Amino acid sequence: MDGQIALLVIGMAVVSYLPRALPLLLLNRVEFPPWLVKWLSFIPAAVLAALLAPDLFLNGEELYFSVGNIYLVAAVPTFVIALTTKSMIWTLLGGMGSFALLQLFV
Amino acid sequence: MFWQGFVQGSKTAIPIVLGYFPLGLAFGVLAKDAGLNVWETLIMSFMVFAGAGQFIAVGLLKAGATFVTIVATTFLVNLRLFLMGMALQPKIKNWSKLRLGIIAAEITDETFVVASDHYSDHEPSWPFHLGLNVTSHMAWVISSGLGASVGNLIQDPARFGLNFALPAMFIALLVGQIKNHTTLIVAVAAGIISLWARTVIPGNWHILLATVVAASLGVVIAKWMGK
Numbered sequence: 001m002d003g004q005i006a007l008l009v010i011g012m013a014v015v016s017y018l019p020r021a022l023p024l025l026l027l028n029r030v031e032f033p034p035w036l037v038k039w040l041s042f043i044p045a046a047v048l049a050a051l052l053a054p055d056l057f058l059n060g061e062e063l064y065f066s067v068g069n070i071y072l073v074a075a076v077p078t079f080v081i082a083l084t085t086k087s088m089i090w091t092l093l094g095g096m097g098s099f100a101l102l103q104l105f106v
Numbered sequence: 107m108f109w110q111g112f113v114q115g116s117k118t119a120i121p122i123v124l125g126y127f128p129l130g131l132a133f134g135v136l137a138k139d140a141g142l143n144v145w146e147t148l149i150m151s152f153m154v155f156a157g158a159g160q161f162i163a164v165g166l167l168k169a170g171a172t173f174v175t176i177v178a179t180t181f182l183v184n185l186r187l188f189l190m191g192m193a194l195q196p197k198i199k200n201w202s203k204l205r206l207g208i209i210a211a212e213i214t215d216e217t218f219v220v221a222s223d224h225y226s227d228h229e230p231s232w233p234f235h236l237g238l239n240v241t242s243h244m245a246w247v248i249s250s251g252l253g254a255s256v257g258n259l260i261q262d263p264a265r266f267g268l269n270f271a272l273p274a275m276f277i278a279l280l281v282g283q284i285k286n287h288t289t290l291i292v293a294v295a296a297g298i299i300s301l302w303a304r305t306v307i308p309g310n311w312h313i314l315l316a317t318v319v320a321a322s323l324g325v326v327i328a329k330w331m332g333k
Contacts, residue, residue, distance in 0.1 A: 009146070012160075013153040015181035016156045020213040021191070023191035023195050024198070024207075025203060035325055038328055040189060042289065044215070044283050045296070048279050048280040050320070051313055052297065053298070053316075055272070058304060061305050071273060078277045079281065088124060089125055092125055096266070097267060098267070099274075100267035100270075103267070
């Protein structure tokens with residue numbers, strides 16, 4: 001294993017473990033107030049949308065509204081498949097298939 | 107008793123496994139393309155187990171980014187896992203430190219969402235949670251190793267739609283999270299704030315900022331609607 005890659009993997013492992021472990025290991029005797037529990041319940045939807053939006057709407061740091069933006073165009077059938085099938089596997093295959101097709105034609 | 111719960115967790119992980127396979131294959135191909143070999147890819151997937159972070163890291167690696175940039179970006183992308191750990195904490199806080207330390211290692215967007223859904227109408231269970239997490243983790247490690255193994259054969263990953271694997275996974279997970287008008291508003295707000303912040307604030311703060319502001323907005327709306 002390449003030394004620099006080994007170092008990189010260790011660094012990434014540390015910064016991936018700490019955020020997951022700290023709340024469970026250090027805050028595990030704390031009772032959360034109801035508003036905080038409510039707030040936490042919104043985190044998954046918020047973080048997923050925050051991760052997704054730049055993938056679809058930006059090219060680098062510029063807004064990219066165009067039929068030439070195949071990420072945005074491929075997202076349309078992907079959303080439709082996700083809403084109708086509620087299935088991770090069909091959404092992934094449908095989304096990647098749409099993207100691959102668009103890549104051929106656009 | 108233990109194995110019964112573990113197997114139930116493994117079965118509940120099947121949709122995650124099916125999702126991780128194409129995603130892990132895509133990651134393996136991109137990792138190979140960025141200069142990692144099969145063993146390095148396997149070890150990274152085993153030790154890091156953070157899909158979005160790993161995709162972003164190999165993208166940066168290929169672009170020639172430094173160690174510090176890659177690790178710092180991975181950290182930022184993974185900060186959302188802190189919020190997931192906090193959200194799981196009220197349900198499993200009575201477990202031993204050893205068990206919590208093991209469960210923490212395998213929290214991902216998908217294992218978190220599936221475990222949270224399960225615990226909305228089941229008692230939290232250590233064997234169940236371990237089965238769910240370990241099965242998902244193994245699927246990720248094996249599929250990314252396979253991807254790296256066949257990586258040589260694939261000259262242009264984008265041509266096979268592999269670059270869209272991650273956005274497609276986010277779409278599938280997001281649709282599962284939109285349970286009412288409030289979560290829809292929260293998601294739209296998070297998307298808009300993220301776009302705005304990405305274009306005006308340097309670095310990768312947009313994810314964290316958008317998440318915190320949009321979730322807070324959700325609390326205000328829920329209170330305003332009297333729920």
